[in-house]
Amino acid sequence: MAEVLVLVDHAEGTPKKVAYELLTLARELGTPSAVVLGAGASAAADRLAAYGAETVYVSEAEELDGYLAGPKASVLAQLVADKSPAAVLLPSNAEGKEVAARLAVKTGSGLITDAVGVTPDLTAEQPIFGGSVVVQSRVAAGTPVITVRANSTAPTEAPASGTVEQVSATFSDADRAARVVDHVVEDKGGRPDLGDASIVVSGGRGVGAAEGFGIIEQLADTLGAAVGASRAATDAGWYPHQNQVGQTGRTVSPQLYIAAGISGAIQHRAGMQTSKTIVAINKDPEAPIFELADFGLVGDLFTVVPQLTEQIAKRKG
């Protein structure tokens, strides 16, 4: 079977969950090879082998972390030229999509982003218009480059050899054009990232103030969840913009989405509609969020959310 390249999203060599999901998906399409780029890359090989990576291509060249998107796309383009893979899968986050875009141009290939599934004949399924329409797309030129959303596949282990192969990359001046001069981490209390998280707890206008997010965060931490916010809440300055879920923010599709004090305007729905299970808490029984909630609770979030946190903590003992 032909190789399928998977670009591994990782932090200093620790793969993110989406990497295991993509490897699991790649096993359905061919023989998975992981591509790990940047500082700490070599450390990831064993973990990736556990999820089916026959080969682990590694490069820790400084350019990979020092410049935006271009260098990673160059390494992948070299691998596409050398290995003639059946497809390249990347995570559908901001960086993954940009690397995919540049790779597609470099290799003269077609590109599909935001897939939630890929079949063995390389047809990708994409939800569009906030999930109201589902499209089946195919790449008609070159090597299919497909970005896949987190939480699209349940990751399962399938040990493979994980043979490490160092890639010696060469970079162009254009790859070195946009230099990352500083990397600033703003405190987020060690919570999982929104795009990756299995559970997301979001607060909206009903939360009422920045302080109100305290109970949202407590619930999230009890569940090991990421915290999201509606546009109303981020516009009001109650929560950081990078946590905004919705059309002009992040798109998430976790196993469980809990919306507290969010009315469910289309702008918000566009970012969370494909969540597997949706729970909504809202004072207003007419709130549109109840139209798509699997379980809706009409009530005051300031009493319901703390009680929910307490009950979950009790169950977890």
Next chain:
Amino acid sequence: MNIVVLVKQVPDTWAERKLSDSDKTLDRASVDVVMNEIDEYAVEEALRLKEAATASGGEASVTILTMGPERAVETIRKALSMGADKAVHLTDPALAGSDALQTSYALAQVLSTLEYDLVIAGSEATDSRMSIMTALLAERTGQPQLSGARKVTASMEGTAGTVRIERQTENGYDVVEASTPALVSVVEKINEPRYPSFKGIMAAKKKPLTTLSIADAGIDAAQVGLASAPSQVASFATKPPRSAGQVVKDEGDGGVKIVEFLAAQKLV
């Protein structure tokens, strides 16, 4: 400082958006259309950079570049009424159905005919939501990609400039720097777009608008349009709206009720 702003006309998010049954492309004809929301922030950022440049004695201009059908002129006029100086409208029936890669090729061809220090775009369009145009154009032009900016500063010394952005990341931001000419995309938190004034709306009618066909722009017809698109929609289906589940009223045990539901779903 010469700035080009990429502006896209999109179906109104509040309208019912659909794909056309005949060729499976976005149905642009039957829906209300608006300027892509985040592009308003891109126009605003360009105007602010221009104002800052002229305030310190420099010269600056803002040019709107739009690819789209004839009616996209309405959106171009809006950008001009906000204060942009002039506009270029790439419109040609041969462009219909072009995917993102083809669009980036066509836009790059037009950009190669313009003189600019900065290209500013919105970080994503509300219809396709791919968020890749800046990266695609960077690859095509060889110019730096400064995408996802929540803050932009630019300084020019003669024709050589430096641009620095704060790029929003998952847990903070990166500071990214490059020389001009450079390609920037902005997220919506970067500023508060102005409303066109009455004076601005009147003035917009007289501002220069150049309309280009693909031949005018040196675009190869074989590389654009639906038939040669490197990604193809095989089929699509309207998803039945999520059906509402149970909705219960809090009787003082709301948290307990939710946990019971979650436990039944094996989610806790």
